[in-house]
Amino acid sequence: MKKLYIVAIVVVGVAIAVIMMSLKNTTTYSDFTESAINSEREFHIVGKLDKTQAQVYEPTINPDEFSFFLTDNKGTTKQVMLHKSKPQDFDKSEQIVLIGKMQNDVFHANDILLKCPSKYNDAAPKAE
C-alpha cells in the first residue's frame, strides 16, 4: 500500500497548494480607497447607487458602456464605468456588487451583480 500513501500525500499536497495559491489570487470584497491604492488588482466592491448623480447610458454610441456613481460601504462615492450594457433592473437595485479595477479615479467594472428588494416576499397586496 505504500504507493497509495504517496499518492494520498500528493493529493492532499496539491489540494493545499491550490487553496494556498487561491488565497493569493482570489479577489476580495473591498472599498474604493483600497482599490485606488492597488490599481493592478481586481476587487469586488459592495455599495449602493448614488441616485443624486447622473447615469449615462448611450447605447447608440456604445452599448457596452454605462456610467454611474456608487457609494461604497465606507461611504466613499466614485464614478463607475461599467463595460457592459445597463442591467435591466438597475434603478430598483438595493445593493450592487461590482467586479473590476480602479484607474484614474474611475472604477472600471467588467461585471455587476444586483440585489433587488426581497425577491420572494413582496409587499402585502391591497385589499380588493
Added chain:
Amino acid sequence: MNSIEHIGEHIWAGKLGNAFVVLSFIAALISFLSFSLSTKRSEYLSFARISFKLHALAVVGIAVTLFFMLFNHFFEYQYVYQHSNKAMDMKYILSCFWEGQEGSFLLWTFWNVVLGLILNRLLKNSEWEAPTMAVFALVQIFLASMILGIYIGDYKIGTNPFLLLQEHESTKNFPFLNSATYLSKIDGRGLNPLLMNYWMTIHPPTLFLGFASTLVPFAFAIAAFWNRKFNEWQKLALPWAFFSVCVLGVGVLMGGAWAYEALSFGGFWAWDPVENSSLVPWLVIVAAAHTMIINKHKGGSLFTTHFLSIAGFLLVLYSTFLTRSGILGNASVHAFTDLGMTGQLVMYVLTFVFISVALLIHDELIKYSYILGSLLLWFFSLIYGHQKLALEIWCVVSLGMTFWSYIKYFPKEKDEEALYSREFWMFVGSLILLLIAMVITYFTSLPVVNKLFDLNYAQLKVQEYNDFILPFAVFLILLIASAQFLKYKKNNAAAFFKSLLISFGLALAFGLAASIPLYFNSTGYEVYNKIGYTSLLIASLFAVFANLDYMIRVLKGHIKKSGSSIAHIGFALIMIGALISTSKKVTLSKNTSKQDLTQLSKDFDNQKSILLTKGDTLAMGPYLVTYKGKERKGIDVYFKVEYLKKGKDGKPEFDFELIPKVQDNPRMGKAAEPATKHYLDKDIYTHVTYADLSEIDSTTLTKFNEAKNYVGHVKDTIFAGNAIIVIDSLRTNVNEVEYKKSDSLLEVTAILKAYDSKGHVFRAMPKYSIKNNMQIPGEYVIEELGLKFVFWKINPEEGSIEITMSERIGNTKDFIVMEAHLFPFINVLWIGCIIMALGTAIAIMERIRQIRRKHA
C-alpha cells in the same frame, strides 16, 4: 390573533394535513427507535417495519392533502396563496408543489420514503435491515421536522405548509383578513412566471431523487459501523451508488440545460454555487462507486468506501445548508433569501457528522468521551458564546478522531498494490475526484470561510474555475481511457501499453489535427490554455476510442457487460462538448466603440453587445441581423430578430428568425430569456440585455421628445439616436458690416448634414433671422429621420451658434442591445449526457443480476 369568523375557509384540510405532519414525525421517531432496538432483539422488527410504513403513508398523506389544496385553490392557506393562483395552467401544479421550501423538503422526504420501502423489501430479514432502516428513519425524523413548524420556547422548528394566512408570519397582517368574506375576493399570487416551464416540472424531482439516493450508501456505511462488519455491504450498495451516479448526474446536467436554454447565464455551466453544490456530491458518489468496485473484486478500500459514502450524503446536507440559509448572499445570481432556518440546517449537518464520527469509534471510553465532549462544547458555546471557536475546535477534533479510527480499526493490507493493476489506478482516480470535490467545496464555501475566520474573499470567476480544473480533468480522462485494459492484480506492462497503442495513436492524430486550427493558429489563448485544451481534447478522444476498442476486442460487443465502457464514453463526450463549446465560444455581437477595452485589462473584452435599431440591418459575424420589432403578450415581451446570410449572388437572404424575450416579472424584476437556433454542429444563442419594454402606440409616434440645446461651431458634430449631424457651413444673405450699417434684415442659414447608419445623407437648413433687432428662430424637420432642428442664437464673440435638436418619439426608442454567441459542438455534450446515463443504467442492471445470481 384575528377573532373574525371568516366565511368559506376549509379548516379541515389544514387539520388533516397537520395530522399527517405530526403522524409522519412520530412514526419516523418510533420507527427509528424500534429499528435501533431490533439490531439487538429481532422481536421489534415487525413493529419497526409497520411504523416505517405508517410514516410512508403519512408522507403520502401530506403530499396528497397539499395537492388537493393547490388543485382546489384553497387560498386561505399561505402556501397555496403564495405559490398558485386561479389563472394558472394545471400542468404547472407540480411546479407549485415544490416551488416553496416546504414543498421541496416534502419532495425529498417522499423520495426517501420510496427508496426506504424498496430497500427494506430487498434487505428483509438480513442483518443489514435493522441498522440501514434505522438510519433511514433517523434522516426522516430530521426531514419531517423541517415541515413541523412548532415552537420550543422561542426556537422555531421547521416551517409548516398548512398555515392559514392569518397564522403565517409574512401574511398575518394583511388588511383584507379583517373582512369576513375575504376568501371570495382574493386570488393567489401564483407560481413565479420565471419557473413556468417544463424544466421546473422535471428538474427538481430528478435532482431530489439523486439527492435522496445518496442516503442508501450512507445508510450502509453507518450500518457497517453498527454491525462492525466493514467488508460486506459494498456489493449490496454498489447498484445503489450507480443509481445515484446516474440520476444525480442527469439532474445536475439538466440544471445546466435549463440555465442554457431558458436563463441568460450565457452558457451551460457558470460555476454558480447552486450548480457546484449539487456537482460536488456527484463527484464524491462517483468516487465512492469506484472504490466499491475495487472492494467487490479485490477486497480492501474499506476506509475509503465508508468515508466516501458518508461524505456523499453529508455533502448533500451541506449543499442544502449552503443554498437555503442565505449565507451565499452576494455570491450568486440565484435569489437566496434567509428563510429563518439557518440555525436548524447547521444543526442538521453537524448532527450527522457527529453521529458518523461517534459510531466510527469503537472503544467505548473514547466514544463516550467524544460524545460527552461534543455535547459539553455545544452547551458551553450556547451559554458563553464563542460559537465560531467552538465549531473550529470541534471540527479539528472530529477530523482527528476520524483519522485515529482509520489507523486503529481498519485492517491494512500487507502486500503492496501492483503499479500495473486496475485497482491501483481506479483508487488514484477516486482520490482525484475527491480532491476536485474538496477544492470546489472550498471555493464555493468562501462565504462560509469568510464568516468563520472573519475574511472577505470574493467568489472565483468562471475562467479561474475552468483553469484550475483543467489538469485534473486531463489526468482523470487518461485514467478513464486506460484503466479498463488493466486487469485486477498483476499485469504485463508491455501488453498493456500495446493494447492502448491504436486508440492512443488515433486520438493523437485526430486531436492534434483539430487542435492546431482550434487553439494554436488562433489568437486569444494563453500558453497554459493552448496546452491544456489540446491535452484534454486528445485525452478525451483517447477515452472514446479506447473504451470503444475495449467493448469490441475485450467484451466482444456484449452490451450487457459494457455499461461502464458506455458510461465512460458518455463522460468523455461530455468533456469534448464542454471543452469545444466553451473554449471556442464565439461572440458574434461586437463592441461598436473605438475604445480598446483590452488595454484596461485582459478580462475586459471588446466583444459583447450589439445595438439594433428597428428596421436596420447590421453585419454580425457571418450573418446580417435585422431587428423586426417587439410584441407584448402579458408580462412577456418578445423581440423578433431576423438572421440573414449572404446568398449565392451576394444578396442577403433569410436564414432563420430568433425570438428572445424579456419577462417583465412583477416578482423577480426583468428577466431575459434567450432564444437559440440549434444546428447539429452548433448553436446560435441570442439574448436581449437591454431594451425598452414599454409599448409605443401610434399617437405618440409623431410627437417629439424634449429639445436639447447644442452650442457649436462649423464642422462640429451632434449625435442623434439614428444619425450623426455635422454643422457643414453657415450662409448669410448679407455680411456683418453691411448689416450693422443698414439695420435691415439679416438671415443666417445653417447647413446641417445628417448621416444615418446606412450612409445616407440628409440636409437640414434651419434659417435664423434678425429683423429690426427682433430675433426670429428658424425650424427645420428632416422627416425621414424624425429630427427637428431650431436655430435660435448666434454668439458673435465666440463665433458659435446655438441649435436645439429634438428627436421624434419612437425614433430612437425602439432598439435593443443584444448579445449573440455561437456555441460549437454543444450537442456533443448533451449526447454524452444521454450516453452516460444509458451506460450507467446498463451497469446497474448488470450489478443487480450479479447479486441475484449469487443469491440464487
